[in-house]
Amino acid sequence: MRHKALYIAAAFGTLLMFAHACKKENRGGTGGFRTDPVTLSLPPGFPEPVYNFSGNPLTKQGVALGRFIFYDYRLSKDSTVSCGFCHQQFAAFGHFDHALSHGVGGQQGTRSVPTLFNMIWQKEFMWDGGVNNLEIQPLTPLTDHKEMGVDLQQLLKKMQGDPKYRQQFSAAFGTEEVTSERMFKAITQFVGTMISGNSRYDSIIRKVPGAAFSPDEAVGYTLYQQKCAACHKEPLFTDLSYRSNGLPYLPALNDVGRMKITSNTADYLKFKVPSLRNILKSSPYMHDGRFFDIYQVFDFYDHGVKDTITTDALVRKGVSLTDQQKRQLYLFLNTLTDYTLINNKDLSEILIEP
Amino acid sequence: MILRIFTSYIFRCVLLCLPILWLCGCAKKDKPSDPPPAFYTRLSLDISHEMNGSQLIRNTTTYTNPAGEKFLITKFRYYLSNFALVDDAGKTIPLASAYYLIDDAVDATKRLVLDSVPAGNFTAVRFLIGVDSARNNSGVQSGALAPENGMFWTWNSGYIMAKLEGTSDAITTPTQGFEWHVGGFRGAYNALRTVQLPLNFRVIPFTAAIPHFNMVANVGKWFAPNEASFAKTPIIMGPGEAAVNIANNYQQMFSIKN
Numbered sequence: 001m002r003h004k005a006l007y008i009a010a011a012f013g014t015l016l017m018f019a020h021a022c023k024k025e026n027r028g029g030t031g032g033f034r035t036d037p038v039t040l041s042l043p044p045g046f047p048e049p050v051y052n053f054s055g056n057p058l059t060k061q062g063v064a065l066g067r068f069i070f071y072d073y074r075l076s077k078d079s080t081v082s083c084g085f086c087h088q089q090f091a092a093f094g095h096f097d098h099a100l101s102h103g104v105g106g107q108q109g110t111r112s113v114p115t116l117f118n119m120i121w122q123k124e125f126m127w128d129g130g131v132n133n134l135e136i137q138p139l140t141p142l143t144d145h146k147e148m149g150v151d152l153q154q155l156l157k158k159m160q161g162d163p164k165y166r167q168q169f170s171a172a173f174g175t176e177e178v179t180s181e182r183m184f185k186a187i188t189q190f191v192g193t194m195i196s197g198n199s200r201y202d203s204i205i206r207k208v209p210g211a212a213f214s215p216d217e218a219v220g221y222t223l224y225q226q227k228c229a230a231c232h233k234e235p236l237f238t239d240l241s242y243r244s245n246g247l248p249y250l251p252a253l254n255d256v257g258r259m260k261i262t263s264n265t266a267d268y269l270k271f272k273v274p275s276l277r278n279i280l281k282s283s284p285y286m287h288d289g290r291f292f293d294i295y296q297v298f299d300f301y302d303h304g305v306k307d308t309i310t311t312d313a314l315v316r317k318g319v320s321l322t323d324q325q326k327r328q329l330y331l332f333l334n335t336l337t338d339y340t341l342i343n344n345k346d347l348s349e350i351l352i353e354p
Numbered sequence: 355m356i357l358r359i360f361t362s363y364i365f366r367c368v369l370l371c372l373p374i375l376w377l378c379g380c381a382k383k384d385k386p387s388d389p390p391p392a393f394y395t396r397l398s399l400d401i402s403h404e405m406n407g408s409q410l411i412r413n414t415t416t417y418t419n420p421a422g423e424k425f426l427i428t429k430f431r432y433y434l435s436n437f438a439l440v441d442d443a444g445k446t447i448p449l450a451s452a453y454y455l456i457d458d459a460v461d462a463t464k465r466l467v468l469d470s471v472p473a474g475n476f477t478a479v480r481f482l483i484g485v486d487s488a489r490n491n492s493g494v495q496s497g498a499l500a501p502e503n504g505m506f507w508t509w510n511s512g513y514i515m516a517k518l519e520g521t522s523d524a525i526t527t528p529t530q531g532f533e534w535h536v537g538g539f540r541g542a543y544n545a546l547r548t549v550q551l552p553l554n555f556r557v558i559p560f561t562a563a564i565p566h567f568n569m570v571a572n573v574g575k576w577f578a579p580n581e582a583s584f585a586k587t588p589i590i591m592g593p594g595e596a597a598v599n600i601a602n603n604y605q606q607m608f609s610i611k612n
Binding site: 055056126130131132133134135136139140143144152153156179180181184185260261263 | 490491492493494495496500501502506508509510511512543592593594
């Protein structure tokens, strides 16, 4: 019993040690902040994604916040349009039945709404490739006067004042602070999960038992490989290049395409090659949505291509298609519709109370 | 019986050893993370804005450019970054990575404190007017580089390196406004400009004084030697020749005044 004091001291020391160890554990995230990591399942055969999540770790909370922002119409200047207003899931996140994008105050833009899927494989964004990183892509529609028309500083203030946002920013990033960096990273997380690589075509390519092209679809696939695949390259069904397909220039819109970005006359009337995935769900077609029916597109390539200095050599003389071939191509394109994207409940619109 | 355990010899030993082990562990862990024995101080740089020798006054003072056009300035903002010092051996020593958005309307932005200045004899300071291409390419940024600062082009990704806005009688549009937004970081339209100014000072380790200098930015330099006319070019809003011309002019706008 003479060492009693020593034992008590030692016991106290042990207690301190455990307390210290516990404190250390928590230091990673302030006050027990914890997120649930999300791992993307990438379609087999796809290349390495361009967007790197290492600077923006994908979490359940981050994706949820991004989805909330994506569908929040209150973020626009007059609380009428959200991202999801133009990017509709059933249209592969394009705008069904709208040739040109439209936004606050009933204003209309000059280009059609691009579809949103497989964005993490793109190195540049917009029809003209003017935006160079997925994270800053939403800046354009948010601040464009003809789209959501907001002042970013005011928007951040508005979001900071909303308890729903404070709670969700806290869940995703550890504190209630609303910053543009966090906001854009959260949107990127949500949009990054929009992946399309599970159509009937994909099942057939992956030799899933029972999956096969019908005879007409098989001919359509061969026609696609002969006549379309040079630009609309598998597996993304775009080579992500900028080309002029010979679509006649419309003076009313005066859209010079990528030349606006590069100031290079060689880029006159060039636009990014769009993906053919989900193409039958994402009408209308072309950068200005001038064709509402895919058969109009076939007809255009067959006999409507205008040969200008920048028209791509591959289509300069047109892409001839007989009526039967058009039908077969249509049937093949139909196999590119990915219902696991269009019906994915994790991507669907959420109701946001005013 | 259970209580017996607490008085057992082994338990006593363990109890005594645990905290000692813990202390040893801590002591060991701390050693490799000790900073290398180097000395760093800071350098303070105060910036003032002038128009050819007199203090720049926005909104109320009418100025005349070499083309003879009268104008008022409403906004004057620019980025400085990539600060470095040149020592007496001619070696360039980069300072801590930092981006400063200087706004004539916000006095606090004109007082720069540069970090990680080592000991040595220095002969010059070097910096970039604008934001280096790496940060133009790497997604959303924060602080001075946050997009809500209004210095980022959304439609053609990239930072506005410097902007000058105002009005001029020479402009025929209803608002008579000019907006010169100078940017671009690629190829021939790269508007990034490096500035090197003579700056002789010595940093002796462990002395208290933080070196302090005054730097002047003369807006008058925006208009020469390349012609810069409001009537001809009221709006510059993208990378291109016009932006490069202005950048070549304003590269000369800084000087050290002590």
